[in-house]
Amino acid sequence: MQFLIETLINSAMASAASALVVVGLALIFGVMRIENFAHGELYMVGAYAAWYFGTSLGGGYAVGFVAAVMVTAMIGVFMEVFLFRRLKENPMGPLIVTIGVLLVLQTAAAWLFGVNSNLLVDSPFAGAASIAGINVPWHRLFVIGAAIVLLGGLTVLLRTTKFGWALRAVAQDKDAARLQGISIGAISLLAMALSAGLAGAAGALMAPIVRISPYMGQPIIITAFIVIILGGIGSLEGAILAAIIYSTFFTFISAYFDSTVASIAGLCLMLLVLVVKPSGLMGKAQKV
Amino acid sequence: MTSNKKAGFGFAIIAIAAAAIVPLVAGDYYVSFSTEIAIMILMLSSYRMVVLTGEWSFAHVVLQGVGAYTAAIMVKDWGAPFPVSLVAGAVVAAAVAAVLSFPLLKMRGFYFLMGTFGAAEAIRLLWRKFKYFGGTRGFSGISAPYLEVGPITIDFGHPASFFYLALAIVVVCLLVIWSMEQSRLGQIWRTIEQQDVLAQAVGIDTRRYRRIAFIISAAFAGIAGVLLAYAFGSVTPNRFNLNFALYLMIWAIVGGTRSFYGVILGGIILMGFDESLRFADELRPGIYGIILILVMLFWPRGIERLVGLDKLFAPKAALPDSGSLAASTKGDAR
Amino acid sequence: MSVLSLKGVTKKFGGLTAVNDVNLEVRAGTIHGLIGPNGAGKTTLFSLITGFYTPTTGTVHLDGEEVTSTSTSHRARKGLVRTFQGTVLFPDQTVAQNIANGMLATASGSWRDWFSESQAYAKNRDHEVEKLLQFARLTDLRNAAARDLSHGQQRVLGIAIALAAKPRVLLLDEPFTGMTASEKDRLVEMLQAIRQSGTTVVLVEHDMRTVMKLCDVITVLNFGKVLTEGTPEHVRRHPEVMSAYLGTAA
Numbered sequence: 001m002q003f004l005i006e007t008l009i010n011s012a013m014a015s016a017a018s019a020l021v022v023v024g025l026a027l028i029f030g031v032m033r034i035e036n037f038a039h040g041e042l043y044m045v046g047a048y049a050a051w052y053f054g055t056s057l058g059g060g061y062a063v064g065f066v067a068a069v070m071v072t073a074m075i076g077v078f079m080e081v082f083l084f085r086r087l088k089e090n091p092m093g094p095l096i097v098t099i100g101v102l103l104v105l106q107t108a109a110a111w112l113f114g115v116n117s118n119l120l121v122d123s124p125f126a127g128a129a130s131i132a133g134i135n136v137p138w139h140r141l142f143v144i145g146a147a148i149v150l151l152g153g154l155t156v157l158l159r160t161t162k163f164g165w166a167l168r169a170v171a172q173d174k175d176a177a178r179l180q181g182i183s184i185g186a187i188s189l190l191a192m193a194l195s196a197g198l199a200g201a202a203g204a205l206m207a208p209i210v211r212i213s214p215y216m217g218q219p220i221i222i223t224a225f226i227v228i229i230l231g232g233i234g235s236l237e238g239a240i241l242a243a244i245i246y247s248t249f250f251t252f253i254s255a256y257f258d259s260t261v262a263s264i265a266g267l268c269l270m271l272l273v274l275v276v277k278p279s280g281l282m283g284k285a286q287k288v
Numbered sequence: 289m290t291s292n293k294k295a296g297f298g299f300a301i302i303a304i305a306a307a308a309i310v311p312l313v314a315g316d317y318y319v320s321f322s323t324e325i326a327i328m329i330l331m332l333s334s335y336r337m338v339v340l341t342g343e344w345s346f347a348h349v350v351l352q353g354v355g356a357y358t359a360a361i362m363v364k365d366w367g368a369p370f371p372v373s374l375v376a377g378a379v380v381a382a383a384v385a386a387v388l389s390f391p392l393l394k395m396r397g398f399y400f401l402m403g404t405f406g407a408a409e410a411i412r413l414l415w416r417k418f419k420y421f422g423g424t425r426g427f428s429g430i431s432a433p434y435l436e437v438g439p440i441t442i443d444f445g446h447p448a449s450f451f452y453l454a455l456a457i458v459v460v461c462l463l464v465i466w467s468m469e470q471s472r473l474g475q476i477w478r479t480i481e482q483q484d485v486l487a488q489a490v491g492i493d494t495r496r497y498r499r500i501a502f503i504i505s506a507a508f509a510g511i512a513g514v515l516l517a518y519a520f521g522s523v524t525p526n527r528f529n530l531n532f533a534l535y536l537m538i539w540a541i542v543g544g545t546r547s548f549y550g551v552i553l554g555g556i557i558l559m560g561f562d563e564s565l566r567f568a569d570e571l572r573p574g575i576y577g578i579i580l581i582l583v584m585l586f587w588p589r590g591i592e593r594l595v596g597l598d599k600l601f602a603p604k605a606a607l608p609d610s611g612s613l614a615a616s617t618k619g620d621a622r
Numbered sequence: 623m624s625v626l627s628l629k630g631v632t633k634k635f636g637g638l639t640a641v642n643d644v645n646l647e648v649r650a651g652t653i654h655g656l657i658g659p660n661g662a663g664k665t666t667l668f669s670l671i672t673g674f675y676t677p678t679t680g681t682v683h684l685d686g687e688e689v690t691s692t693s694t695s696h697r698a699r700k701g702l703v704r705t706f707q708g709t710v711l712f713p714d715q716t717v718a719q720n721i722a723n724g725m726l727a728t729a730s731g732s733w734r735d736w737f738s739e740s741q742a743y744a745k746n747r748d749h750e751v752e753k754l755l756q757f758a759r760l761t762d763l764r765n766a767a768a769r770d771l772s773h774g775q776q777r778v779l780g781i782a783i784a785l786a787a788k789p790r791v792l793l794l795d796e797p798f799t800g801m802t803a804s805e806k807d808r809l810v811e812m813l814q815a816i817r818q819s820g821t822t823v824v825l826v827e828h829d830m831r832t833v834m835k836l837c838d839v840i841t842v843l844n845f846g847k848v849l850t851e852g853t854p855e856h857v858r859r860h861p862e863v864m865s866a867y868l869g870t871a872a
Contacts, residue, residue, distance in 0.1 A: 464737070467737050467738050468736060468737055470738070470739065471735055471736055471737055471738050471739050472726060472731060472735040472736065472739060472743065473735070473736040473737075475722075475723065475726055476726050476727070478712075478715075479712060479723045479726065482712045482713070482714060482715070483710060483711065483712050483713075485706070485710060486706070486710045486711065486712065486723075486783070487695075487723075488693070488694045488695045488698070489672075489694060489695075489698060489703060489704050489705070489706070489784070490698055490703060490723065490724045490725075490726070490727060490728070490783060490784065490786070490787040491695050491696075491698030491699040491703070491726075491727035491728045491787055492695055492698075492726060492727040493693070493695045493696070493727070494695065
């Protein structure tokens with residue numbers, strides 16, 4: 001019973017973190033039709049930035065968090081301006097350069113901070129809460145809460161602001177949006193900053209609880225792609241729902257069997273969705 | 289065209305002759321390295337068959353692994369001789385590809401990429417998981433082939449003799465790949481890559497021919513895997529992970545996938561370059577990342593364009609100046 | 623004898639019925655026009671004939687064989703070959719190669735063609751390509767890249783590619799769009815010659831004048847249904863045809 005509750009809390013946290021990562025990925029696919037393989041590395045950069053600005057420079061966790069969001073958002077803007085814009089004509093081009101960015105960021109992190117570093121980020125929420133006789137670190141609860149706040153904020157941003165309206169218009173039909181006077185370039189830029197910033201936020205949130213390494217983005221991006229395929233590519237609601245379902249599924253299988261079995265099961269689930277219902281849980285039907 | 293063909297043939301002879309001299313002038317280390325280059329060239333050329341149909345796959349390296357594991361199991365469990373495990377490696381890799389092709393070939397573009405990744409990674413994790421496949425350690429101690437015909441015995445355990453064996457097999461495979469590409473089959477692949485809907489309109493069953501490309505390329509990847517297993521004497525699951533799939537893709541793009549020789553030349557140059565990066569092992573992925581980005585931005589046809597031999601080896605038509613990848617990769621799953 | 627026949631074909635998209643209980647008989651050796659105002663279901667019907675869509679109900683027969691739910695490529699191998707509305711070609715390849723591509727799937731051959739091209743195939747192909755180049759008046763441009771042709775030439779090349787597949791029924795999707803008057807006249811001649819050689823032609827077209835001049839039989843669609851069918855003379859005199867066109871034009 002204790003084990004069950006612990007696993008439940010762990011899956012809630014895993015859901016929260018992966019929802020933040022996946023929403024950014026789905027957002028950028030929706031707006032720009034780009035599959036960003038470097039998205040997991042943005043998460044990794046977020047974790048490092050949180051450590052560097054927060055712990056190493058002594059700015060504290062809040063400063064580290066803000067710095068993480070800003071650094072990753074800037075990388076996102078850089079990718080849009082210097083890479084994606086120049087490769088508009090090439091259907092697989094953006095996807096392939098994101099693989100290049102992935103390798104560059106990974107190597108840069110390994111070079112700057114070392115491969116086997118043991119970096120610790122202190123959480124401002126030390127200690128643990130006691131829930132039904134189980135000690136749950138406060139930071140884990142904070143991650144869940146922060147993810148809910150961020151995703152809620154994102155929903156408000158997309159549903160109620162002019163920017164959100166324009167972004168959804170671009171995602172639905174680029175040409176129609178252009179005719180409405182929306183600047184595709186500006187929206188793409190902001191969407192890329194937002195998407196990257198969300199990944200950075202997720203990295204900063206997870207930094208105190210996971211081992212920070214240059215390769216920490218790789219399992220994340222694999223999970224993220226599985227999740228957005230499950231959720232229906234480009235659908236934000238689908239992505240969040242799928243993140244929760246998949247993370248719970250994965251955490252439970254890992255807890256009761258082992259993580260290799262969980263990975264195999266996850267990959268097979270993705271293949272099943274690709275074959276049976278490529279539009280995913282909530283995506284629009286499309287010909288594959 | 290015939291003069292071009294002759295010139296191409298001449299270059300091929302010179303290249304093979306140059307390769308054959310390597311063991312006479314270089315030490316064992318570089319001979320083994322040349323064997324690796326030959327295997328890599330076979331990988332790139334066979335990968336290109338899938339690319340010719342307009343798709344990028346992440347499964348090719350794992351299909352090579354299927355060949356390698358088949359050879360390892362044949363040798364370890366049954367003591368099979370080299371020719372048997374060579375054929376078995378090709379057949380099993382092709383069979384696995386044939387099974388995978390049923391779900392995977394329903395997908396295009398990004399979906400195909402992710403589908404191939406998912407299937408390949410699942411297979412690789414099974415190797416890690418099950419003792420039968422040697423778990424995370426894989427297999428080691430795969431002994432070199434040994435040939436005994438009457439009074440003549442050749443021990444391929446020696447790097448030079450194994451190099452000649454590998455070279456001969458790779459050259460034969462390249463010849464087959466080359467003639468397939470020139471044949472009606474190769475022309476059909478090009479039409480699918482260039483204009484899928486028009487190909488269908490004139491009666492080409494595009495899924496069937498993409499499947500054929502996927503399966504045949506897997507057979508060659510399987511052969512490359514068998515050679516790899518014997519060359520290293522060992523097989524581990526990590527040798528076939530996502531990084532190697534990424535590298536294969538990068539090398540194909542940087543070499544240039546438009547022409548037959550592009551990937552070969554790219555393979556040789558990049559293997560040499562890779563070797564020269566040995567002193568900076570940790571920087572290697574980043575350097576490839578930068579090269580990949582620069583090539584995509586400024587040089588979308590890769591090395592083949594730089595060397596300017598493309599006109600010489602080009603099929604009948606003059607090649608257009610622009611948009612190799614733009615034209616070659618219609619990911620229509622969007 | 624009808625070479626292409628549709629029986630009770632209906633296509634629904636969600637609640638919308640784009641094509642409603644259409645019966646169509648295309649007789650062999652004719653030029654058959656499909657016309658109708660915008661939104662009448664011409665494009666949907668065309669897609670149902672080519673196999674891009676499968677009808678919700680009803681059947682499609684090609685030369686007596688049912689092809690209702692077979693793929694486009696299967697129908698092409700059975701002799702039903704389509705062209706495209708825009709210029710869909712192999713832009714990087716030469717004109718001659720473009721035409722040669724048209725016969726890749728339908729020319730006879732064996733599995734040995736996979737490994738090397740047989741002399742017989744190459745010879746037959748070069749002969750056929752030569753004939754089609756002449757027919758399409760593209761002989762001088764044989765080595766030009768398809769992308770460098772003029773719009774009219776590209777349209778003609780598209781038809782030549784389709785002819786290389788040796789169709790019994792050639793389906794043309796608005797072949798006259800964007801052509802100059804002289805190009806139109808030339809294409810009319812070509813289509814008449816194609817009919818002469820025994821190939822049935824079905825075309826969807828907006829250009830009423832050309833359709834009237836060229837077609838043996840015209841089917842008029844309106845609101846997804848067959849309004850009337852007959853000779854150009856019959857259609858011209860049919861009172862509802864004019865009002866259908868005027869009705870949507872207003």
